[in-house]
Amino acid sequence: MSEEVRKIDPAMFETIGADAQAREAISRPSIGYxxxxxxxxxxxxxxxxxxxxxxxxxxxxxFFPILSPYTMEQQDVVNNLAGFMTRDAQGGLHIFGTDELGxxxxxxxxxxxxxSLTIAVTAVFVNFIIGGIYGALSGFYGGMVxxxxxxxxxxxxxxxxxxxxxxxxxxxxxxxxxxxxxxxxVGWTGMARLVRGQVIQLKENEYVLAARIMGASASRxxxxxxxxxxxxxxxxxxxxxxPSAIFTESFLSFIGLGVPIPQASWGTLASDGVRIFQQHPxxxxxxAIFISVTMLSFNLLGDALRDAFxxxxxx
Amino acid sequence: xxxxxxxxxxxxLLTLWALATITFFIMRLLPGDPFIGDKALTATAKAAxxxxxxxxxxxxxxxxxxMGNLLKGDMGLSTHYNRPVNTxxxxxxxxxxxxxxxxxxxAVIGGIFAGSLAALYRGTWVDTTTMIISIVGVSIPSFIMGxxxxxxxALKLGAAVTGTAFAFLKLPVIGFTTGKHKIxxxxxxxxxxxxxxxRLTRTSMLDVLSQxxxxxxxxxxxxxxxxxxxxxxxxxxxxxVTVLGPIAAAVLTGAFVxxxxxxxxxxxxxxxxxxxxxxxxxxxxxxxxxxAFLVVxxxxxxxxxxxxxxxxxxxxxxxx
Numbered sequence: 327m328s329e330e331v332r333k334i335d336p337a338m339f340e341t342i343g344a345d346a347q348a349r350e351a352i353s354r355p356s357i358g359y360x361x362x363x364x365x366x367x368x369x370x371x372x373x374x375x376x377x378x379x380x381x382x383x384x385x386x387x388x389f390f391p392i393l394s395p396y397t398m399e400q401q402d403v404v405n406n407l408a409g410f411m412t413r414d415a416q417g418g419l420h421i422f423g424t425d426e427l428g429x430x431x432x433x434x435x436x437x438x439x440x441x442s443l444t445i446a447v448t449a450v451f452v453n454f455i456i457g458g459i460y461g462a463l464s465g466f467y468g469g470m471v472x473x474x475x476x477x478x479x480x481x482x483x484x485x486x487x488x489x490x491x492x493x494x495x496x497x498x499x500x501x502x503x504x505x506x507x508x509x510x511x512v513g514w515t516g517m518a519r520l521v522r523g524q525v526i527q528l529k530e531n532e533y534v535l536a537a538r539i540m541g542a543s544a545s546r547x548x549x550x551x552x553x554x555x556x557x558x559x560x561x562x563x564x565x566x567x568x569p570s571a572i573f574t575e576s577f578l579s580f581i582g583l584g585v586p587i588p589q590a591s592w593g594t595l596a597s598d599g600v601r602i603f604q605q606h607p608x609x610x611x612x613x614a615i616f617i618s619v620t621m622l623s624f625n626l627l628g629d630a631l632r633d634a635f636x637x638x639x640x641x
Numbered sequence: 642x643x644x645x646x647x648x649x650x651x652x653x654l655l656t657l658w659a660l661a662t663i664t665f666f667i668m669r670l671l672p673g674d675p676f677i678g679d680k681a682l683t684a685t686a687k688a689a690x691x692x693x694x695x696x697x698x699x700x701x702x703x704x705x706x707x708m709g710n711l712l713k714g715d716m717g718l719s720t721h722y723n724r725p726v727n728t729x730x731x732x733x734x735x736x737x738x739x740x741x742x743x744x745x746x747x748a749v750i751g752g753i754f755a756g757s758l759a760a761l762y763r764g765t766w767v768d769t770t771t772m773i774i775s776i777v778g779v780s781i782p783s784f785i786m787g788x789x790x791x792x793x794x795a796l797k798l799g800a801a802v803t804g805t806a807f808a809f810l811k812l813p814v815i816g817f818t819t820g821k822h823k824i825x826x827x828x829x830x831x832x833x834x835x836x837x838x839x840r841l842t843r844t845s846m847l848d849v850l851s852q853x854x855x856x857x858x859x860x861x862x863x864x865x866x867x868x869x870x871x872x873x874x875x876x877x878x879x880x881x882v883t884v885l886g887p888i889a890a891a892v893l894t895g896a897f898v899x900x901x902x903x904x905x906x907x908x909x910x911x912x913x914x915x916x917x918x919x920x921x922x923x924x925x926x927x928x929x930x931x932x933a934f935l936v937v938x939x940x941x942x943x944x945x946x947x948x949x950x951x952x953x954x955x956x957x958x959x960x961x
Contacts, residue, residue, distance in 0.1 A: 480652055480656075481652065481655050481656050481659050482659075484652065484653065484655075484656030484659075484936055484939060485656060485659065485660050485663075485932060485936075486890045486893075486894060486931065486932060486935045488890075488894040489660075489894070489928050489931055489932055490663065492916065492924075492928075493663070493664065493667050493924065493928055494667070496667075496916060496919065496921075496924060497667055497670055569779075569780060573782050576782055576784075577782060577784070577894075577897075577898065580784050580898050581897055581898060581901070581913045581916060581917075582913065582916060582917050583916060596784070596785060599788075600784065600788050600902060603788055603792060604791070604792060604796060604814075607792055610785075610788055610789075610792075611789075614781075614785040614788070614789065617781075617782060617785065618777075618780050618781045618782075618785065621779075621780035621781075621782075622776065622777060622780035625776055625779055625780055626776060629776075
């Protein structure tokens with residue numbers, strides 16, 4: 327071994343010197359915080375699979391009801407309660423079978439996806455708007471304003487939200503909008519607390535002071551300087567709030583407060599399925615799998631996003 | 642300490658008042674009157690009812706009467722069952738309580754056990770399996786869980802073991818009479834909470850295990866059992882106590898559907914039925930009752946938390 331080492335000739339090397347300028351140059355393009363987080367997310371196989379599944383469900387909800395040869399209410403009276411992959415008289419395929427009225431489960435579950443996802447995503451987004459504004463005001467102004475606003479939140483949080491949602495659903499006409507309104511009435515408190523905490527932490531930073539000195543208005547500081555900085559926390563929170571909104575929707579539908587007939591959501595489909603699933607399990611299992619897989623994907627994606635955004639986990 | 646308890650109690654009362662007020666006004670927003678039910682009342686009976694619940698008076702007075710009746714524990718008359726709401730609640734609540742406590746015990750013990758195990762064996766297959774089960778558990782609504790268990794465990798497994806040595810594994814599909822009847826509903830109701838608690842316990846436990854005092858305990862030569870029990874678990878559980886309020890709420894509201902699926906004559910079943918027939922006084926009564934129950938549960942959790950962890954009550958009283 328040592329003989330080999332001795333054979334190395336110094337003439338093989340060449341002095342290139344140290345260039346102070348070149349040493350300072352950034353050899354790779356710099357990566358922003360979000361880009362970096364997304365890159366890390368892309369390396370997480372669970373996250374990629376979940377994101378893929380969610381995109382598939384979203385696209386499916388948009389296109390499958392249109393592409394399907396059946397409509398939601400169309401009845402195939404000969405083949406009611408047919409199992410998976412049953413062919414109808416015209417040779418059309420009931421991929422997920424039919425329900426007790428002979429309606430195509432495949433078409434119904436994808437139409438249900440439209441309703442359920444619309445409700446869940448809109449409700450969570452509305453919660454983010456209300457909660458975000460409330461929390462930002464509370465955290466930004468502090469003092470007495472904050473005190474009063476937080477006491478109100480504490481009282482609202484104390485009321486079990488599902489009970490208030492049920493009460494509101496009882497008095498309003500059933501439908502998608504009602505569901506969103508009911509959920510948004512009480513659902514924003516968590517987001518308000520989160521945003522308030524973040525704003526209180528961030529508003530003491532120098533860049534906020536600088537913006538204030540330059541005469542930026544409160545709304546400009548909040549939107550231009552604070553919002554981008556809390557966005558990561560908010561995105562994680564929204565991702566994790568969607569499954570709970572999906573759950574609430576299906577729960578309400580299940581107890582008979584869902585979207586009215588002839589509309590269908592995953593919850594109403596599951597609720598219809600429960601009545602007859604002991605004889606015909608596929609009518610329940612299809613919407614159940616859709617609900618669970620969607621909730622699972624959002625939950626796993628939310629966890630992955632949290633890991634991706636959390637700088638403490640950086641290697 | 643007394644200041645902390647007083648403050649929490651004050652909040653609880655305020656919440657209760659807000660809940661009762663919201664319920665009152667929502668019920669007053671309804672078209673018609675509470676006595677338009679499926680059982681028609683005679684004009685005299687209706688007048689008597691209106692007089693009893695003060696519905697012939699202005700809204701302000703009605704509100705005072707409603708509050709007064711609530712304080713006396715009178716929640717009105719169910720138009721669907723034609724019985725006082727109080728009687729129905731007194732009859733149905735024990736079933737719900739029985740089921741709820743079973744589910745809660747299952748969730749708390751199972752969740753803390755699974756979560757600690759996952760944290761102690763971090764990165765091994767124990768951790769992975771537990772976390773997969775719990776994320777799946779968080780993602781399956783209790784009514785689907787209940788229905789699937791009825792099908793696969795009570796029906797399919799039940800049919801498979803009938804006549805074999807494992808016949809004792811056969812569980813009834815619905816009903817709530819014997820201990821065997823209560824197993825599936827309690828699991829269906831508690832599983833989501835178990836999963837939530839397992840995830841939380843794991844995070845909290847991992848946090849505690851990386852603390853310096855655990856290192857100190859190890860350096861002192863304490864056995865790993867002593868470290869786990871006396872140092873890690875105790876501190877990790879502080880975090881877990883905070884979610885017991887929301888967990889209780891989840892179990893209570895989850896019971897609405899689980900009771901329906903398993904045909905248990907509890908409050909959830911009555912509540913869902915009263916929603917179905919728009920039995921307004923029953924809805925209002927159960928709402929206030931549920932709300933009060935949860936607010937009190939939350940209050941007890943808050944106070945317990947203050948007792949267990951002095952830092953909480955100190956920071957709370959320092960704030961104001």
